[in-house]
Amino acid sequence: MYRVLVTESLSDEGLARLRESTEVDVRVGLSQEELLSIIGGYDALIVRSRTRVTAELLEAGHRLQVVARAGSGVDNIDVEAATRRGVLVVNAPQGNTVAVAEHAVGLMLALARHIPAADAAMKRGDWPKDALIGTELRSKTLGIVGLGRVGTALARRAAGFEMRLVAYDPFVSTEHAARLGVEMVSLDALLRVADFVSIHVPANERTRGLIGAEQLGLMKPTARLINCARGGIVDEVALARALAEGRLAGAALDVFAHEPPGATELVSSPKTVCTPHLAASTEEAQETCALDAAEQVLAALAGKAARYPVNAPIVSSEEMAALQPYLDLATRLGSFMGQMDGGAVGRLEFAYAGEPALHDTALLRSAMLVGLLRLVVDEPVNLVNAGAVAASRGLAVAERREPGAESYTNLLMLRALTTEGEHSVTGSVVRGRPHLVGIDGFWLDFPLEGYLLLSEHIEQPGVLGRMGTLLGEAGVSISFVQVGRWGRGSRGVMVLGLDDPAPPGLLDRIRALPSIRSVRLIKV
CATH class of the missing domain: 3.30.1330.90 (D-3-phosphoglycerate dehydrogenase; domain 3)
Structure with missing residues (x-):
């Protein structure tokens, strides 16, 4: 009989499914050394987010056929090392979709109707009926940043509130959005028109600081911001300042750049509603993720295809x-x-x-x-x-x-x-x-590597020289320059290889140069 090791909490339903045909050991709280010492006796490993599945652990697990993540993210699993050793990695990306979308709706309602403040006042013995006038969701514009699984689920639920839906996602077709009743717009346009903005994108180099002081400045003073995605996407200092200065009506946050965040200015603000990373924490989501992980482990051990394979x-x-x-x-x-x-x-x-x-x-x-x-x-x-x-x-x-x-x-x-x-x-x-x-x-x-500064410009003398001067003044070294052009006065493109990322504000100064049509820093 195959042996399965579970190192973090898994629902009873998931464990019961595994025990129908495998021997299951639940060992929560193992140290990395303890895990290394026993992993060689198991054919499958099920983890959540805390267990680190390293190359060393995979090498020690000489019997391992499959590693399952009972959830979405696999940052704690060395997928490349698993692939090299022929170990299948699977996850459960659909399990928490509804939970996160519903939490976003809950936070939106909490902001709109001042529910946390009203509850706190009642518990103090107050009756602030006239001081907490809310706003309806009906006919308001919801801007969804990221129209993936969760963003799509949120759009379907917001439609039931008769909200107008707009979204920003450069990799969703307008036809797909139209079927959801969503209008695709640029990020700037979304921020300008939305009464509520809900963020549903991953955290990476492209999205870190996506909503900063400049973007918050585009929003209406009556607008409210919701983030159930990842910490670091919103500049929390800039958000706290915008709320304190009355440039934004409110914000609801389930995730933070550093968790737990402590009693920061943002968390302590009377204009925020904060929850401790609870969006995916429902009984149903935990059960669905556990069952998805269990079913895929059983399929892999039986030589069948898994529903959500992660590696090559x-x-x-x-x-x-x-x-x-x-x-x-x-x-x-x-x-x-x-x-x-x-x-x-x-x-x-x-x-x-x-x-x-x-x-x-x-x-x-x-x-x-x-x-x-x-x-x-x-x-x-x-x-x-x-x-x-x-x-x-x-x-x-x-x-x-x-x-x-x-x-x-x-x-x-x-x-x-x-x-x-x-x-x-x-x-x-x-x-x-x-x-x-x-x-x-x-x-x-x-070479397609490192930091690359891509510009589109009108070909005229001095364009490269002016860009080089600004880069030099900022202390950024240029490793190479490549120019594509049709002729003087025509459209051209230029790529500069940089030794370091451009410091804040430099791209804006380059964009302001004559003849520059666009400029973008790319990291590959």
Whole structure:
């Protein structure tokens, strides 16, 4: 009989399902050393967020076939090490969707009707009936930042309150949004019109500080902000200041940059409603996640397909060796495209030329989707589920193969059709390193790595010199420059490799230069 180790709390229903056909040991609170000493006796491991599944632990678990996360995030699991050892990693991304969406609705109602303040006053013996006049949700505009699983669930529930729905998500098609009754807009436009703003994006380099002082300044003084996603997305100091100065009516927070946050100015503000990271904490969510994890463990041990695999599908070692350089290129190419400005994406086109076209391109397509989507969606994106994640957002995907590769022996091309036009990027493996060799029809050639400053400009003398001066004054070193142009006075693109990230305010100074149409700092 297979043996399953459970190192964190799991619902009775999940444990009962496992015990139908496996031997289950529940050992909560193990130290890493204790876990290392016993893991070799188990075929499966089920964890939540506290247990660290390291490369060392996976190596010690010589019998392990599957590691299951009874929840969504897998930051505590070394997925690459698991893949190298042939250990399947699964998660339960759907289990807490409804719980988080309902918590966002609850916080929205608490803000609108002053429910916590009213309750506290009653417990003090007061009766502040006239002092706590609320507002209705009906006919108000809800702005949803991130229209993934949770954002979509929130939209469906908010529609029942007869709210107007707008959303910002560059990787959701307008057709998908329209089916939900949601209008897709830019982030700035959303912040300007929304009466309530609810955040549902992952925390990463792209979204950290997404809602800062500048963005809060766009919101109406009667607007209210809700964050049930991740700490760090909202600048908490700027938010506390906006509330104290009356530039925002209220905020409800379930997550914080540092948890627990303590009695900060933001938590102590009479204009905030705060909960201790409770959004996913419902009996139903815990049970669903536990059952999803248990079912997938049993399926994996029986040699069947799991519903939510996280790590790479198994391919032959020969095919993987041939594809590996292009997988890295594909992921970086998608990441570069995902960080370009260009409106909401509706259709993606992939092309493979030369050597990559001779192989199974399914993994390459998935790798480009991983790079494109992982900074913007609220669930793990990997080589296994990337296609399904794209489809769930209404993104149309097409691809073609071209055995000939123009002046390069290998090329990968990605084209995105957006609400504002289209963008394309082309990459190649040059001397074993991923290079970007084309942007929007301009031919360039530079290593696709590190910090890259991408600008679109009108080609005139002095553009590069003025940018270089500003970078030098800010103490930022330039490692290379690549310019694509049609001719003087025409549109051009320029990419500068930077040794360090641009300090705050530098991009705004560059944008203010004559002839600069747009500028973006990209990290790959």
